[in-house]
Amino acid sequence: MTSRPQLLQDVRIIDLSTVIAAPFASTLCSDLGADVIKIELPNGSDALRGLAPTTPDHALYWKTVNRGKKGITLDVRNPKGKEIFLKILKDTDVLVENFRTGTLDRWGLDLKTLLKANPNLLVLRLTGFGQTGPYAERPGFARIFEAMSGLTNLIGTSESGPQHPNLPIGDLVAGLFGAFSIASSIASLRRDPSQGGFEIDLSATEALFRLLDPLAVEYEFLGINRKHEGNRASYTAPSNMYQTKDGKWVTLVASSDAIFKRLCNAINKSEWIDDPRFTNNPQRCKNVIELDNGIAGWFQNNTYQQVEITLNESDIPYTKVYDIEDVLKDPQVKARQGIIRLNDAELGSIPAPCAVPRIPEILDIPIKTGPKTGEDNQSFYTALGFSEEEINRLKNEKVI
Structure with missing residues (x-):
């Protein structure tokens, strides 16, 4: 090549x-x-x-x-x-x-x-x-x-x-x-x-x-002045951060109808699937507090290991909240060499993020x-x- x-x-x-x-x-x-x-x-x-x-x-x-x-x-x-x-x-x-x-x-x-x-x-x-x-x-x-x-x-x-x-x-x-x-x-x-x-x-x-693409049109047409909502998204639901039984923080997004149904079955809330409060994203956003309370309760009763197994089996988008130590250890980051070494005359080398984007035919050059x-x-x-x-x-x- x-x-x-x-x-x-x-x-x-x-x-x-x-x-x-x-x-x-x-x-x-x-x-x-x-x-x-x-x-x-x-x-x-x-x-x-x-x-x-x-x-x-x-x-x-x-x-x-x-x-x-x-x-x-x-x-x-x-x-x-x-x-x-x-x-x-x-x-x-x-x-x-x-x-x-x-x-x-x-x-x-x-x-x-x-x-x-x-x-x-x-x-x-x-x-x-x-x-x-x-x-x-x-x-x-x-x-x-x-x-x-x-x-x-x-x-x-x-x-x-x-x-x-x-x-x-x-x-x-x-x-x-x-x-x-x-x-x-x-x-x-x-x-x-x-x-x-x-x-x-x-x-x-x-x-x-x-x-901030949608904010101006949201304000003009709907009269909504979007504010800080913590980790909960006000535009899609469920999309929030939840804490597991053993204290790990996990962010989860199940905003499409198909993913929401899989989540309901995964966390033993199958009755939500036909609940008119949760049948589509606009309805889920209106009733997000009830939704979040139920999801948060499930997380609080399960360790991160249990959460990981269940959500992976159900193909639910989620992740533990990473700190830099987690980033450096992540197998995806390692597989793609997402952290590279910069040559330094004083320190030998130091770690830093890789160049973005990648073009496969371009050879990596030392930085x-x-x-x-x-x-x-x-x-x-x-x-x-x-x-x-x-x-x-x-x-x-x-x-x-």
Whole structure:
């Protein structure tokens, strides 16, 4: 079998962004073969280097979020740094940045200047609220995007109130949209190179809201303002989390009529099958409390092992709620090598999720962790045409 080239082979991305959302976008592209050069300030002050998880000596989150990238330093605010930056862009497909709206303009790197340096440059601007509107220049973080999109309002219970997940989901979703935007824009430009480069205006808040497809139409047509319901889904039933006799948490979904009938027989509730309260999903949603109480009672009277046997025999969609230890031990994850090892010069290797998606004909290539500050300065600037003496002078002047 012949191997295919990497999906984004020959795509060069300059990543000028910081922290998580936009860097994650370029990392997803790196996973698929793009050549990504990460630019930091000479002092290595990116806030991600101090974000947990860290050890006293190593920024572990940095190593995973920026995996697969080359690392250089350059202060683009410096006149000489700006000159070098524009030179770098001449041989670049995509520039990724996530500064507050107008920041690059103030540094003399407005879109007109960028496109003058490279007329075919794609510029991904990933901000909290986009390049226009009254909030355009506001700062933003993942929890801000999550809350303002309406996502946070769907998480939690009536007792807890709205809750955030213990992970910056807002950043990661925005990064996914960022990678999708890059790939789509490259496809568009390669289909019609005459259109030239352009700006990609990505709002992280809009990216989160894009996930909440039914909420607006549900509100307009039905007057429903969907809220947090704990683990119970308000749109399909039964779909909830239940605790077993031995304290394991299990999430179960039996929302189609066929699966619901199998569940009724499995948990000795066959009388529910013809009960008018439960004959279809809308009726089950209206009577979900009675339904959930009955299912919860069955779980409370059975150990997880008993639950597992019964639900498997009846072909019911369910799973124990995994922690990371469960994920690492799972036979499906192991069979597909869902956790890979990233090569690291300091730690030997570290575990991380595999690249997604998989194309069977594409050979896996080793991935290294995120670069140390300025790790590739010497080779990069030499290839750009600078002598060793010039590189040393730029270092001394804190341009790189």
